[in-house]
Amino acid sequence: MxxxxxxxxxxxxxxxxxxxxxxxxxxxxxxxxxxxxxxxxxxxxxxxxxxxxxxxxxxxxxxxxxxxxxxxxxxxxxxxxxxxxxxxxxxxxxxxxxxxxxxxxxxxxxxxxxxxxxxxxxxxxxxxxxxxxxxxxxxxxxxxxxxxxxxxxxxxxxxxxxxxxxxxxxxxxxxxxxxxxxxxxxxxxxxxxxxxxxxxxxxxxxxxxxxxxxxxxxxxxxxxxxxxxxxxxxxxxxxxxxxxxxxxxxxxxxxxxxxxxxxxxxxxxxxxxxxxxxxxNVQTQIKDTSKEIKKAVDNKKLDVNKPIFKIQLKASTSKIEAKPENFNGLDKISFILEKDYYKYMYGETNDFVVAKMQLLEAKTKGYDSAFIVAFKNGIKISLNEALKK
Ligand SMILES: [Zn+2]
The missing domain is CATH 3.40.630.40 (Zn-dependent exopeptidases)
Structure with a gap:
Protein backbone atom coordinates (compact mmCIF):
# COMPACT_ATOMS: atom_id res chain seq x y z
CA MET A 1 0.00 0.00 0.00
CA ASN A 281 -6.39 5.86 2.21
CA VAL A 282 -5.63 6.59 5.81
CA GLN A 283 -3.10 9.22 4.80
CA THR A 284 -5.82 11.44 3.34
CA GLN A 285 -8.00 10.82 6.35
CA ILE A 286 -5.22 11.84 8.68
CA LYS A 287 -4.80 14.99 6.63
CA ASP A 288 -8.45 15.77 7.30
CA THR A 289 -7.97 14.92 10.94
CA SER A 290 -5.06 17.32 11.26
CA LYS A 291 -7.27 20.15 10.01
CA GLU A 292 -9.66 19.40 12.85
CA ILE A 293 -6.80 19.24 15.31
CA LYS A 294 -5.41 22.53 14.03
CA LYS A 295 -8.74 24.12 14.74
CA ALA A 296 -8.67 22.68 18.26
CA VAL A 297 -5.11 23.97 18.74
CA ASP A 298 -5.99 27.43 17.54
CA ASN A 299 -8.58 27.68 20.28
CA LYS A 300 -6.29 26.31 22.95
CA LYS A 301 -3.92 28.58 24.85
CA LEU A 302 -0.30 27.58 24.84
CA ASP A 303 1.14 26.95 28.30
CA VAL A 304 4.70 28.31 28.12
CA ASN A 305 5.64 26.60 31.39
CA LYS A 306 5.07 23.19 29.85
CA PRO A 307 7.17 21.53 27.11
CA ILE A 308 6.29 22.83 23.66
CA PHE A 309 6.46 20.59 20.61
CA LYS A 310 7.27 21.88 17.14
CA ILE A 311 7.90 20.19 13.81
CA GLN A 312 11.34 20.85 12.36
CA LEU A 313 10.92 21.12 8.61
CA LYS A 314 14.42 21.92 7.40
CA ALA A 315 17.74 23.54 8.18
CA SER A 316 19.40 26.14 5.99
CA THR A 317 22.39 28.50 6.09
CA SER A 318 20.28 31.25 4.53
CA LYS A 319 17.44 33.10 6.11
CA ILE A 320 14.02 32.43 4.61
CA GLU A 321 11.07 34.67 5.29
CA ALA A 322 8.58 32.80 7.48
CA LYS A 323 5.55 32.95 5.24
CA PRO A 324 3.35 30.04 4.02
CA GLU A 325 4.43 30.43 0.34
CA ASN A 326 7.98 29.58 1.33
CA PHE A 327 6.93 26.49 3.28
CA ASN A 328 4.57 24.60 0.99
CA GLY A 329 1.57 26.38 2.47
CA LEU A 330 2.35 25.64 6.13
CA ASP A 331 1.78 28.60 8.41
CA LYS A 332 2.96 29.33 11.97
CA ILE A 333 6.60 28.98 10.95
CA SER A 334 9.31 29.87 13.44
CA PHE A 335 13.07 29.42 13.40
CA ILE A 336 16.08 29.16 15.65
CA LEU A 337 19.69 29.83 14.74
CA GLU A 338 21.91 26.92 15.76
CA LYS A 339 25.60 26.66 14.74
CA ASP A 340 25.16 28.88 11.67
CA TYR A 341 22.04 27.02 10.61
CA TYR A 342 18.55 28.42 10.56
CA LYS A 343 16.23 25.63 11.66
CA TYR A 344 12.70 26.16 10.47
CA MET A 345 9.83 24.81 12.47
CA TYR A 346 6.12 24.45 12.00
CA GLY A 347 3.45 24.75 14.72
CA GLU A 348 3.70 24.87 18.46
CA THR A 349 1.67 22.82 20.87
CA ASN A 350 1.81 21.35 24.38
CA ASP A 351 0.03 18.25 23.11
CA PHE A 352 2.30 15.53 21.76
CA VAL A 353 -0.60 13.84 20.00
CA VAL A 354 -1.30 17.06 18.13
CA ALA A 355 2.39 17.33 17.29
CA LYS A 356 2.30 13.86 15.76
CA MET A 357 -0.63 14.86 13.60
CA GLN A 358 1.20 18.00 12.57
CA LEU A 359 4.23 15.90 11.68
CA LEU A 360 2.07 13.80 9.38
CA GLU A 361 0.69 16.97 7.88
CA ALA A 362 4.21 18.28 7.24
CA LYS A 363 5.11 14.99 5.56
CA THR A 364 2.07 15.11 3.33
CA LYS A 365 3.19 18.62 2.32
CA GLY A 366 6.50 17.24 1.12
CA TYR A 367 8.70 17.52 4.20
CA ASP A 368 9.61 13.82 4.26
CA SER A 369 12.42 14.20 6.75
CA ALA A 370 10.54 16.45 9.18
CA PHE A 371 10.62 15.45 12.84
CA ILE A 372 9.30 16.58 16.21
CA VAL A 373 11.44 18.76 18.46
CA ALA A 374 10.69 19.85 22.01
CA PHE A 375 11.44 23.05 23.90
CA LYS A 376 11.18 24.04 27.52
CA ASN A 377 11.40 27.75 28.35
CA GLY A 378 12.87 28.37 24.90
CA ILE A 379 15.60 25.74 25.28
CA LYS A 380 15.64 22.60 23.16
CA ILE A 381 15.17 19.41 25.18
CA SER A 382 14.98 15.76 24.20
CA LEU A 383 11.61 14.24 23.34
CA ASN A 384 11.99 11.70 26.13
CA GLU A 385 12.58 14.46 28.61
CA ALA A 386 9.60 16.41 27.30
CA LEU A 387 7.30 13.41 27.50
CA LYS A 388 8.32 12.68 31.10
CA LYS A 389 7.11 16.13 32.15
ZN1 LIG B 1 -19.28 -6.95 13.92
Missing part, protein backbone atom coordinates in the same frame (compact mmCIF):
# COMPACT_ATOMS: atom_id res chain seq x y z
CA UNK A 2 1.25 3.41 -0.91
CA UNK A 3 1.03 5.09 2.46
CA UNK A 4 2.79 2.31 4.34
CA UNK A 5 6.28 3.61 3.61
CA UNK A 6 5.51 7.08 4.81
CA UNK A 7 3.81 5.77 7.89
CA UNK A 8 6.76 3.45 8.47
CA UNK A 9 9.15 6.35 8.23
CA UNK A 10 7.14 8.18 10.85
CA UNK A 11 7.20 5.15 13.06
CA UNK A 12 10.98 4.94 12.74
CA UNK A 13 11.40 8.56 13.71
CA UNK A 14 9.17 8.02 16.69
CA UNK A 15 10.70 4.70 17.70
CA UNK A 16 12.48 6.30 20.66
CA UNK A 17 9.19 7.47 22.00
CA UNK A 18 7.74 4.07 21.33
CA UNK A 19 10.43 2.36 23.39
CA UNK A 20 9.85 4.83 26.20
CA UNK A 21 6.11 4.31 26.28
CA UNK A 22 6.25 0.54 26.13
CA UNK A 23 9.26 -0.19 28.32
CA UNK A 24 6.98 -0.62 31.30
CA UNK A 25 5.69 -3.77 29.69
CA UNK A 26 9.00 -5.37 28.66
CA UNK A 27 9.55 -7.31 31.88
CA UNK A 28 6.49 -9.43 31.45
CA UNK A 29 5.12 -11.42 28.56
CA UNK A 30 3.96 -9.89 25.33
CA UNK A 31 0.23 -9.65 25.90
CA UNK A 32 -2.30 -9.73 23.12
CA UNK A 33 -5.99 -9.32 23.78
CA UNK A 34 -8.10 -11.02 21.11
CA UNK A 35 -11.66 -9.82 20.87
CA UNK A 36 -14.20 -11.89 18.96
CA UNK A 37 -16.92 -9.40 18.08
CA UNK A 38 -20.52 -9.98 19.23
CA UNK A 39 -21.72 -13.15 21.03
CA UNK A 40 -24.80 -14.88 22.47
CA UNK A 41 -27.92 -12.72 21.88
CA UNK A 42 -25.88 -10.41 19.69
CA UNK A 43 -25.38 -12.34 16.44
CA UNK A 44 -23.69 -9.57 14.47
CA UNK A 45 -24.43 -9.80 10.76
CA UNK A 46 -26.25 -12.86 9.43
CA UNK A 47 -26.30 -13.64 5.70
CA UNK A 48 -26.82 -16.84 3.69
CA UNK A 49 -26.79 -18.95 6.85
CA UNK A 50 -23.43 -17.56 8.00
CA UNK A 51 -23.40 -15.97 11.48
CA UNK A 52 -20.84 -13.28 12.24
CA UNK A 53 -20.40 -14.05 15.96
CA UNK A 54 -19.40 -17.66 15.15
CA UNK A 55 -16.97 -16.69 12.40
CA UNK A 56 -15.34 -14.06 14.66
CA UNK A 57 -14.91 -16.61 17.44
CA UNK A 58 -13.58 -19.24 15.04
CA UNK A 59 -10.92 -16.86 13.71
CA UNK A 60 -9.99 -15.53 17.16
CA UNK A 61 -9.48 -19.00 18.66
CA UNK A 62 -7.29 -19.94 15.70
CA UNK A 63 -5.19 -16.77 16.02
CA UNK A 64 -4.86 -17.44 19.76
CA UNK A 65 -3.64 -20.99 19.21
CA UNK A 66 -0.88 -19.81 16.87
CA UNK A 67 0.23 -16.99 19.21
CA UNK A 68 0.16 -19.22 22.30
CA UNK A 69 2.69 -21.57 20.72
CA UNK A 70 5.25 -18.88 21.61
CA UNK A 71 5.98 -19.05 25.36
CA UNK A 72 6.77 -15.31 25.36
CA UNK A 73 3.22 -14.50 24.31
CA UNK A 74 0.20 -14.39 26.58
CA UNK A 75 -3.19 -14.36 24.90
CA UNK A 76 -6.21 -12.97 26.68
CA UNK A 77 -9.64 -13.56 25.15
CA UNK A 78 -12.53 -11.21 25.77
CA UNK A 79 -14.65 -14.28 25.09
CA UNK A 80 -13.69 -17.83 24.14
CA UNK A 81 -17.23 -19.12 23.85
CA UNK A 82 -20.66 -17.89 22.87
CA UNK A 83 -21.21 -15.28 25.59
CA UNK A 84 -22.37 -11.68 25.56
CA UNK A 85 -19.67 -9.22 26.62
CA UNK A 86 -20.42 -5.51 26.76
CA UNK A 87 -18.31 -3.27 24.56
CA UNK A 88 -16.80 -1.29 27.41
CA UNK A 89 -15.97 -4.53 29.24
CA UNK A 90 -14.06 -5.81 26.21
CA UNK A 91 -11.86 -2.73 26.36
CA UNK A 92 -11.58 -2.98 30.14
CA UNK A 93 -10.32 -6.56 29.90
CA UNK A 94 -7.49 -5.24 27.74
CA UNK A 95 -6.85 -2.26 30.02
CA UNK A 96 -6.71 -4.43 33.15
CA UNK A 97 -4.30 -6.85 31.44
CA UNK A 98 -2.09 -3.91 30.45
CA UNK A 99 -1.99 -5.54 27.04
CA UNK A 100 0.51 -4.64 24.33
CA UNK A 101 -2.09 -5.00 21.61
CA UNK A 102 -5.84 -5.24 21.31
CA UNK A 103 -7.17 -6.92 18.17
CA UNK A 104 -10.89 -7.02 17.56
CA UNK A 105 -12.22 -9.39 14.87
CA UNK A 106 -15.41 -8.73 12.92
CA UNK A 107 -17.08 -9.37 9.58
CA UNK A 108 -18.35 -6.58 7.41
CA UNK A 109 -21.77 -6.55 5.77
CA UNK A 110 -23.54 -4.53 3.15
CA UNK A 111 -27.11 -4.45 1.89
CA UNK A 112 -25.66 -4.95 -1.59
CA UNK A 113 -24.25 -8.42 -2.22
CA UNK A 114 -21.23 -7.40 -4.32
CA UNK A 115 -18.81 -5.54 -2.01
CA UNK A 116 -16.07 -7.75 -0.63
CA UNK A 117 -12.59 -7.54 0.82
CA UNK A 118 -11.03 -6.87 4.20
CA UNK A 119 -10.45 -3.57 5.95
CA UNK A 120 -8.66 -2.75 9.20
CA UNK A 121 -9.63 0.20 11.34
CA UNK A 122 -7.74 2.30 13.83
CA UNK A 123 -9.49 4.65 16.23
CA UNK A 124 -10.01 8.14 14.95
CA UNK A 125 -12.05 10.69 13.18
CA UNK A 126 -13.53 9.83 9.87
CA UNK A 127 -14.87 11.90 7.05
CA UNK A 128 -15.77 8.82 5.07
CA UNK A 129 -19.47 8.01 5.16
CA UNK A 130 -18.81 4.30 4.68
CA UNK A 131 -16.33 4.12 7.59
CA UNK A 132 -18.79 5.96 9.81
CA UNK A 133 -21.55 3.59 8.78
CA UNK A 134 -19.41 0.57 9.73
CA UNK A 135 -18.53 2.10 13.11
CA UNK A 136 -22.16 2.96 13.72
CA UNK A 137 -23.24 -0.60 12.98
CA UNK A 138 -20.62 -2.14 15.29
CA UNK A 139 -21.28 0.43 18.04
CA UNK A 140 -25.03 -0.21 17.92
CA UNK A 141 -24.41 -3.35 19.97
CA UNK A 142 -24.50 -1.22 23.13
CA UNK A 143 -28.25 -0.80 22.75
CA UNK A 144 -28.50 -4.49 23.69
CA UNK A 145 -26.77 -3.77 27.00
CA UNK A 146 -28.63 -2.92 30.22
CA UNK A 147 -28.48 0.72 31.22
CA UNK A 148 -26.52 1.64 28.12
CA UNK A 149 -27.66 5.26 28.22
CA UNK A 150 -26.15 5.71 31.66
CA UNK A 151 -23.02 3.69 30.94
CA UNK A 152 -22.20 5.46 27.71
CA UNK A 153 -23.44 8.87 28.79
CA UNK A 154 -22.93 11.49 26.12
CA UNK A 155 -22.62 8.93 23.36
CA UNK A 156 -25.29 8.79 20.71
CA UNK A 157 -25.26 5.42 18.87
CA UNK A 158 -26.68 7.16 15.81
CA UNK A 159 -23.79 9.55 15.67
CA UNK A 160 -20.42 7.83 16.19
CA UNK A 161 -18.76 11.24 15.78
CA UNK A 162 -19.82 12.00 19.36
CA UNK A 163 -16.76 9.98 20.46
CA UNK A 164 -14.43 12.49 18.87
CA UNK A 165 -13.73 15.02 21.61
CA UNK A 166 -12.37 12.47 24.04
CA UNK A 167 -10.33 10.87 21.30
CA UNK A 168 -8.12 13.86 20.62
CA UNK A 169 -6.87 13.81 24.18
CA UNK A 170 -6.25 10.08 24.48
CA UNK A 171 -4.96 9.04 21.07
CA UNK A 172 -1.44 8.10 22.04
CA UNK A 173 -1.10 4.90 20.17
CA UNK A 174 -1.96 5.87 16.64
CA UNK A 175 1.41 5.07 15.05
CA UNK A 176 1.58 1.55 16.40
CA UNK A 177 -2.07 0.97 15.64
CA UNK A 178 -1.56 2.05 12.04
CA UNK A 179 1.56 -0.06 11.74
CA UNK A 180 -0.25 -3.17 12.95
CA UNK A 181 -3.28 -2.39 10.77
CA UNK A 182 -1.01 -1.91 7.73
CA UNK A 183 0.77 -5.19 8.39
CA UNK A 184 -2.54 -7.03 8.69
CA UNK A 185 -3.88 -5.55 5.46
CA UNK A 186 -0.58 -6.13 3.69
CA UNK A 187 -0.69 -9.79 4.75
CA UNK A 188 -4.31 -10.29 3.75
CA UNK A 189 -3.61 -8.73 0.36
CA UNK A 190 -0.19 -10.10 -0.51
CA UNK A 191 0.29 -13.28 1.52
CA UNK A 192 -3.30 -14.52 1.50
CA UNK A 193 -4.04 -13.01 -1.91
CA UNK A 194 -7.40 -11.51 -0.99
CA UNK A 195 -8.78 -8.08 -1.73
CA UNK A 196 -7.74 -5.33 0.67
CA UNK A 197 -9.85 -2.23 1.14
CA UNK A 198 -7.04 -0.64 3.11
CA UNK A 199 -6.55 0.89 6.53
CA UNK A 200 -8.99 3.52 7.76
CA UNK A 201 -9.86 5.49 10.84
CA UNK A 202 -13.30 5.37 12.41
CA UNK A 203 -14.77 6.04 15.86
CA UNK A 204 -15.37 2.53 17.20
CA UNK A 205 -16.54 2.42 20.81
CA UNK A 206 -14.54 -0.73 21.58
CA UNK A 207 -11.33 0.94 20.33
CA UNK A 208 -12.17 4.24 22.00
CA UNK A 209 -12.23 2.68 25.45
CA UNK A 210 -8.99 0.70 25.16
CA UNK A 211 -5.69 2.38 26.06
CA UNK A 212 -3.07 0.64 23.94
CA UNK A 213 -2.30 0.10 20.27
CA UNK A 214 -5.52 -1.38 18.94
CA UNK A 215 -7.16 -2.35 15.70
CA UNK A 216 -10.48 -3.68 14.50
CA UNK A 217 -10.32 -6.05 11.55
CA UNK A 218 -13.32 -6.42 9.28
CA UNK A 219 -12.06 -9.73 7.88
CA UNK A 220 -14.41 -9.72 4.89
CA UNK A 221 -18.01 -9.31 3.82
CA UNK A 222 -20.34 -11.93 5.19
CA UNK A 223 -22.97 -10.44 2.85
CA UNK A 224 -20.95 -11.46 -0.21
CA UNK A 225 -21.84 -15.06 -1.02
CA UNK A 226 -18.38 -16.19 -2.08
CA UNK A 227 -16.51 -14.31 0.65
CA UNK A 228 -19.07 -15.27 3.31
CA UNK A 229 -18.53 -18.94 2.46
CA UNK A 230 -14.75 -18.49 2.74
CA UNK A 231 -15.09 -16.73 6.11
CA UNK A 232 -17.38 -19.51 7.30
CA UNK A 233 -15.05 -22.31 6.19
CA UNK A 234 -12.41 -23.90 8.43
CA UNK A 235 -9.80 -23.39 5.74
CA UNK A 236 -10.68 -19.73 5.29
CA UNK A 237 -10.62 -19.08 9.02
CA UNK A 238 -7.29 -20.90 9.43
CA UNK A 239 -5.62 -18.85 6.72
CA UNK A 240 -7.07 -15.52 7.85
CA UNK A 241 -5.98 -16.39 11.41
CA UNK A 242 -2.47 -17.29 10.22
CA UNK A 243 -2.20 -14.00 8.34
CA UNK A 244 -3.30 -11.91 11.32
CA UNK A 245 -1.07 -13.90 13.71
CA UNK A 246 1.84 -13.35 11.31
CA UNK A 247 1.27 -9.57 11.44
CA UNK A 248 1.06 -9.60 15.25
CA UNK A 249 4.27 -11.65 15.47
CA UNK A 250 6.05 -9.21 13.17
CA UNK A 251 5.13 -6.33 15.48
CA UNK A 252 6.29 -8.36 18.46
CA UNK A 253 9.63 -9.37 16.96
CA UNK A 254 10.37 -5.87 15.67
CA UNK A 255 9.50 -3.95 18.81
CA UNK A 256 9.78 -6.47 21.63
CA UNK A 257 12.30 -9.04 20.40
CA UNK A 258 12.13 -12.82 20.03
CA UNK A 259 12.15 -14.86 16.85
CA UNK A 260 9.67 -14.95 14.03
CA UNK A 261 7.94 -18.35 13.74
CA UNK A 262 7.34 -19.89 10.33
CA UNK A 263 3.69 -19.39 9.48
CA UNK A 264 2.61 -21.13 6.33
CA UNK A 265 -0.24 -19.17 4.75
CA UNK A 266 -2.08 -20.91 1.93
CA UNK A 267 -2.67 -18.40 -0.84
CA UNK A 268 -6.21 -17.95 -1.96
CA UNK A 269 -6.28 -18.99 -5.58
CA UNK A 270 -9.61 -18.01 -7.08
CA UNK A 271 -9.22 -15.11 -9.50
CA UNK A 272 -10.37 -11.79 -8.10
CA UNK A 273 -13.72 -10.41 -9.16
CA UNK A 274 -13.77 -6.71 -9.99
CA UNK A 275 -15.35 -4.57 -7.31
CA UNK A 276 -15.73 -0.88 -7.97
CA UNK A 277 -15.72 0.20 -4.29
CA UNK A 278 -12.76 2.54 -3.80
CA UNK A 279 -9.95 1.69 -1.43
CA UNK A 280 -9.58 4.01 1.53
Missing amino acids: KFTLKVKYLILTLSLVFVATTSAQTNSKFKVVLDAGHGAKDFGAVYNGCVEKNINLGIVLKIGKILEADPDVQVIYTRNDDTFIELVERANIANRANANFFVSIHCNANVKPDPYGSETFVMGLSKSASSLAIAKKENAVITLEDNYKKKYAGYDPNSPESLISATLAQEEYLDQSIELASRIQDGLENKLNRKSRGVAQAPFMVLHKAFMPRVLVETGFISNKEEGAYLNSEEGQHNIAKTIADAIFRMKVEHFGGTMPVIDIKKYEKPEIKDSTPKV
